[in-house]
Amino acid sequence: xxxxxxxxxxxFRAALQHNYRVARRLAxxxxxxxxxxxxxxxxxxxxxxxxxxxxxxxFAVLECENAAALREAGITQPILLLEGIFSARDAxxxxxxxxxxxxxxxxxLALLLDSVKPGIPLAICLxxxxxxxxxxxxxxxxxxxxxxxxxxxxxxxxxxxxxxxADGERGVAEQLARFRKMAGDWRGAxxxxxxxxxxxxxxxxxxxxxxxxxxYGASPFADQSAAELGLQPAMALESEIIAVQQLTPGDRVGxxxxxxxxxxxxxGVVACGYADGYPRHAxxxxxxxxxxxxxxxxGRVSMDMLACDLTAIPEAGLGAPVTLWGNGLxxxxxxxxxxxxxxxIAYELFCALAPRVPVDFVD
Ligand SMILES: *Cc1c(COP(=O)(O)O)cnc(C)c1O
Numbered sequence: 001x002x003x004x005x006x007x008x009x010x011x012f013r014a015a016l017q018h019n020y021r022v023a024r025r026l027a028x029x030x031x032x033x034x035x036x037x038x039x040x041x042x043x044x045x046x047x048x049x050x051x052x053x054x055x056x057x058x059f060a061v062l063e064c065e066n067a068a069a070l071r072e073a074g075i076t077q078p079i080l081l082l083e084g085i086f087s088a089r090d091a092x093x094x095x096x097x098x099x100x101x102x103x104x105x106x107x108x109l110a111l112l113l114d115s116v117k118p119g120i121p122l123a124i125c126l127x128x129x130x131x132x133x134x135x136x137x138x139x140x141x142x143x144x145x146x147x148x149x150x151x152x153x154x155x156x157x158x159x160x161x162x163x164x165x166a167d168g169e170r171g172v173a174e175q176l177a178r179f180r181k182m183a184g185d186w187r188g189a190x191x192x193x194x195x196x197x198x199x200x201x202x203x204x205x206x207x208x209x210x211x212x213x214x215x216y217g218a219s220p221f222a223d224q225s226a227a228e229l230g231l232q233p234a235m236a237l238e239s240e241i242i243a244v245q246q247l248t249p250g251d252r253v254g255x256x257x258x259x260x261x262x263x264x265x266x267x268g269v270v271a272c273g274y275a276d277g278y279p280r281h282a283x284x285x286x287x288x289x290x291x292x293x294x295x296x297x298x299g300r301v302s303m304d305m306l307a308c309d310l311t312a313i314p315e316a317g318l319g320a321p322v323t324l325w326g327n328g329l330x331x332x333x334x335x336x337x338x339x340x341x342x343x344x345i346a347y348e349l350f351c352a353l354a355p356r357v358p359v360d361f362v363d
Contacts, residue, residue, distance in 0.1 A: 254299030289331025
């Protein structure tokens with residue numbers, strides 16, 4: 001729906017392509033699944049597919065229905081189901097559409113093999129639990145899975161794991177050591193690296209890397225910015241000033257009156273609130289840009305509006321452009337900075353972009 005309300009998200013095709021190339025360049029010997037789960041982290045699955053369909057080695061999704069839709073849209077590259085199948089119907093679709101599927105437990109393997117016609121080629125990523133304790137086979141179950149699969153013809157096997165702390169101080173050493181121990185004499189393909197591991201831990205690159213957040217131009221690290229990593233923000237969230245208020249000392253702003261003016265101030269009200277996906281927990285002081293200048297939010301974020309300080313931007317009146325995050329017309333505000341102020345990560349901000357926000361796909 002197009003609306004007159006000024007809020008817009010813009011998604012940049014060139015940034016998605018640039019960021020995918022960064023991942024490829026960092027892991028030149030590996031192929032890269034473009035991870036487009038969660039509606040491409042809020043950017044739009046079909047926009048990401050459209051941007052990357054020529055050059056992506058493969059796409060990784062969560063739901064089998066999305067994988068099937070990609071096939072029906074003519075995507076011929078490998079498509080990975082990141083958590084594997086959830087039902088017998090999914091298992092049949094794996095065979096029918098030639099999907100690559102994670103197998104993370106023996107029950108899931110049994111469901112797959114029971115539901116797929118014998119002899120149909122299967123591409124399986126056996127997921128090992130190397131310490132995250134979320135999904136994955138233990139050493140005993142891995143041995144059993146390999147015994148079950150060994151006699152089957154037409155099975156293309158990859159060993160896979162997922163890192164819990166590739167972005168943090170403990171890094172990947174412990175999980176990588178466990179992976180190597182569990183893999184034993186395995187000489188086939190491996191897939192280990194998420195964005196953080198692609199960027200910081202080249203020893204994990206293996207045969208297939210799995211870039212997610214970096215495709216969208218945000219940083220997986222608290223201590224290194226996306227710009228420092230050479231990434232370009234793929235989403236800009238922008239709006240306008242729809243009202244201006246003059247404050248005198250002691251005046252309060254917004255629900256709860258959490259902000260109190262200490263001196264005379266001029267504030268702007270922006271058409272963007274938590275119902276658009278802006279984090280309600282962003283406190284006063286969260287970065288925002290107006291007419292090319294960085295300023296700060298003021299008071300609590302409401303459902304449809306938030307306020308910002310215009311005291312130092314006297315030229316900004318009604319209709320002045322605002323960048324909530326990304327490289328917008330009104331300035332650059334890293335989504336990572338907004339997320340950090342709100343106690344979350346850019347992943348969550350992007351995924352929370354509300355359906356009511358109109359999106360432009362920019363060539
Ligand atoms: C989401 C996901 C990724 C991508 O992680 P980023 O941190 O966004 O790069 C990689 N692998 C698996 C299994 C995932 O579920």
